[in-house]
Amino acid sequence: MDSISSSSTPQKIQSTSNSSSLLDLKSRLSAVKIPEPVKPRAGRRMSSTEGKTVITKKIVTGDAGYVLEDVPHLTDYLPDLPTYPNPLQDHPAYSVVKQYFVNTDDTVAQTIVVHKSSPRGVHFRRAGPRQKVYFESDEVTACIVTCGGLCPGLNTVIREIVCGLYDMYGVKTVLGIEGGYRGFYARNTINLTRKTVSDIHKRGGTVLGTSRGGHDTTKIVDSIQDRGINQVYIIGGDGTQKGASVIFEEVQRRGLKVAVVGVPKTIDNDIEVIDKSFGFDTAVEEAQRAINAAHVESESQENGIGLVKLMGRNSGFIAMYATLASRDVDCCLIPESPFYLEGKGGLLEFIEKRLKEHGHMVIVVAEGAGQDLIAQDMLSMDVHDASGNKLLLDVGLWLSQKIKEHFVRKPKMPINLKYIDPTYMVRAIPSNASDNVYCTLLAHSAIHGAMAGYTGFTVGPVNGRHAYIPFDRITEKQKKVVITDRMWARLLSSTNQPSFLSNKYIEDSKKDNEAHNATSKADNVSTDASLSNGSM
């Protein structure tokens, strides 16, 4: 396994259980116990270690406040695993690359804006190929599963995992798990070959199918063992990564030589720590078509209003970026920024004002915006999907209705409202060129990590560098638009819409952010605001 040297003396990776300095990081640590070493097995169940506590955190501290939030490695619980030279060293394409293998000490900083006296802060292990691998090519039986909602690029990631395993490491056995997590125990697998996946990146959706709900950890790990799978690639959002984390824990508990790797997927871009999720750019681009249509429709009529609903259950990134990109939007409403309809400073007053000024307007609303307002207004039931996500009320229809009702009371100002709902259209398409390249990098990072014996991690870019991130760091909370950050201010100044917030709300939010940042600094954890919105 790689070691990290944070000073001139190389320091072996330590588990949290025997590092006293880690007590300072107590909010980030959970009690851990290293299981007794067990012999590696694949394809057969083991009971001797069942019920043992598993490693959940690996933190290494170094000089000047350096912290590495490391990811688990197979040797943490299978210490005697043999290693093999990385076949890439003889690969004609890669052998010419200068320093192709990642330096074992390389880590990626979570915070890159620092002061003279700032602690070095949290780092993640840099992704990439290692000199030694823990799997022989013909020993690997990999599987791929896609879970949760659709997202442009799912097929590209599948393709690139299959082709990357074959091209770089000579792995020929890759199984597709159909229909999400439940496919592990309810369906047969399909063989994925270079040939069968060769042009799937040109199609939207996922060739494997997907689902919500149906996560049964025991049955899934039984299936992994029964099929002799030793690398599991799990593509999905926050819920999926939580599922991947418990699969990893169960694999570890059973002492299996199985690498469990997450590839983060979400159209909403609501995954913490990583710069951006794949498919997001494609979705923002596709949303432009709907916004353009809304603009054309609205400016062709007197007092025309074009209303576009975009995805974003809890985070308004698609709406915010689509608005900023378009320049035709007069008002953007997102879940993070509460608004109200009636009275001074309310949305209806603003619409009236903008129509008087421009004669038309475009409103973009994220599907999760204003949910509490709608719930107050309508008799609504708390309904959830199979994964436990709250089913949203249709803010687009509701808003259309409210705007129409308002202007009916103003006969001198008849409006012409067109409601466009492209929500599923922005995610059911193939990924664009830049997302395709991004998907390739994610797939390659995932493969290199698994081959190098890392497990229990998600891959993703952190400040532009691909890194291996422990599951808990991306599942502990969802990334949100920070409305006291500069990016939202840019949006407000581009649309020239009111913030719809009371001064008290703004002050309270600032205080909350300051308190959060202070705690983060104390824990050597970066401020989320700067990352989540790409502050400049």
Ligand SMILES: Nc1ncnc2c1ncn2[C@@H]1O[C@H](COP(=O)(O)OP(=O)(O)OP(=O)(O)O)[C@@H](O)[C@H]1O
């Ligand atoms: N806490 C959890 N533990 C185990 N499995 C979970 C958990 N939360 C969700 N899952 C499983 O993960 C899968 C996907 O979850 P979900 O439907 O919430 O989508 P997601 O991965 O969050 O993607 P997205 O929200 O972007 O569509 C489902 O099969 C669900 O059962």
Ligand SMILES: O=P(O)(O)OC[C@H]1O[C@](O)(CO)[C@@H](O)[C@@H]1O
């Ligand atoms: O209708 P489905 O497939 O459950 O997906 C809808 C949800 O999935 C997402 O696209 C991703 O979580 C949300 O924006 C949306 O609320």
Ligand SMILES: [Mg+2]
């Ligand atoms: Mg989710």
